Amino acid sequence: MKKRVVAYRKLPAAALRILEAACDVTFADADAQRDAFLAALAGAHGTIGNKLKLTRDLLDAAPNLEVVSTISAGYDDFDVPELTRRGIVLCNTPDEVTETTADLMFALILAAARRIAELDASTRRGEWQASSGPAQFGVDVHHKTLGIVGLGRIGAAVARRAAHGFGMNVLYANRSRNPAAEEAFGAQWRTLPALLAEADFVCILVPLSPATEKLIGAAELRLMKSSAILVNCARGQIVDEAALIEALREGRILGAGLDVFEREPLAADSPLLTLPNVVIVPHIGSATAQTREAMARRAAQNLADALQGQLSETCVNPAAVDARALP
Structure with a gap:
């Protein structure tokens, strides 16, 4: 039967x-x-x-x-x-989710760095009246330092894109070393505080667990460069959302790209929706x-x-x- x-x-x-x-x-x-x-x-x-x-x-x-x-x-x-x-x-x-989620991670890196959503909205409002200047400037991605928090399957796919496609220096924080990634992508292991202090882009890819809930809070955000961008495609609860909002408002980090949130769907009154330096998508990591x-x-x-x-x-x-x- x-x-x-x-x-x-x-x-x-x-x-x-x-x-x-x-x-x-x-x-x-x-x-x-x-x-x-x-x-x-x-x-x-x-x-x-x-x-x-x-x-x-x-x-x-x-x-x-x-x-x-x-x-x-x-x-x-x-x-x-x-x-x-x-x-x-x-x-x-x-x-099955590895390559597609890595694609999205890099899309958010690029979109946040080059202010794609913000400038798209500005252009649609008819605000493009002259040649681009400092008001439209973003930051380069190529040859910058990428920090990956959680170098598993998806993290390795992101590292491959970063190292081989964009000439980036790849750092990673993991519970254990990843010799294969170190050899293939030149990835360098760091403690989490060291990674946060060095990276131009910080990518969150650890699974959610009691050990990783609010892994990135106010103290960790203060370690990041003021020119750095945080990208989260893991789980929203890994980042203290209130602390992130405060850091973005105060300009303590440059921007963020977010696919996940503490509560989903994201509330219509979320302060994140009012911040121009955040790219937001509705948990679409595997959505093809x-x-x-x-x-x-x-x-x-x-x-x-x-x-x-x-x-x-x-x-x-x-x-x-x-x-x-x-x-």
């Missing part, structure tokens, strides 16, 4: 075909069809979707659950130790049609495989399999 799966977000046809070949699939939107979702969850062996906090109450309502497959690289919506304790495998999609479909296909394959006992490198907590066997 096929295992039962509940998809709580709509899936592309290609991903759905993967699941339907191996499982009985029920679709129920976790927000818009809450009662149907809870009913399906009660008998489900697996779930697939994203942007749902799988609370203990929901886990209690799913006594047969074996595998959770998230269509995302990040998995901070999940209590991984609790899933492991219950013998529930968690899978994610880290590889090709990447989102690839993520969904990978998540579907992860789920189908894991329900058959085949775990790939995308399994976040392989120890869950052992925990499942315990009395």
Whole structure:
């Protein structure tokens, strides 16, 4: 008999075909069809979707659950130790987002440095009346120093673009050294305070955890150059938003490029929306049609495989399999 799966977000046809070949699939939107979702969850062996906090109450309502497959690289919506304790495998999609998110990171670097959004708006208002001068000046990106906080898959893709495409000096702060990046991109390890003090552009790419929440606060922002730009494509909670707003208002850093925020969607009255030296986009790190479909296909394959006992490198907590066997 096929295992039962509940998809709580709509899936592309290609991903759905993967699941339907191996499982009985029920679709129920976790927000818009809450009662149907809870009913399906009660008998489900697996779930697939994203942007749902799988609370203990929901886990209690799913006594047969074996595998959770998230269509995302990040998995901070999940209590991984609790899933492991219950013998529930968690899978994610880290590889599919790498290049697309690195593209966005560099787009934000360039947009903030050259004031693209600000000057686009000015031009649309009819304020272009003469040749560009100091009022339109930005800063160079090429041959500057890029500091990457969290040199994982995406960080390495950003480092490659920086070193090989823009001739930048690459610094990184990590819990451990990355010899491959040091050799391939000339990346140099620094402590976080040293990186913040040296870098012209600071890119935040660490995962959210209790250790990284508000990793960049008022004290860290004070270490940055007044000519530096902060770019965050990780999670909004890693940066103290109030401290960032204050630093931007006071000109203690030059600007910021933000894809993520402490609360999402960003409130209409957020002070960030009033600051001309900030480029803001609505959490679009992986938002291309090709990447989102690839993520969904990978998540579907992860789920189908894991329900058959085949775990790939995308399994976040392989120890869950052992925990499942315990009395």
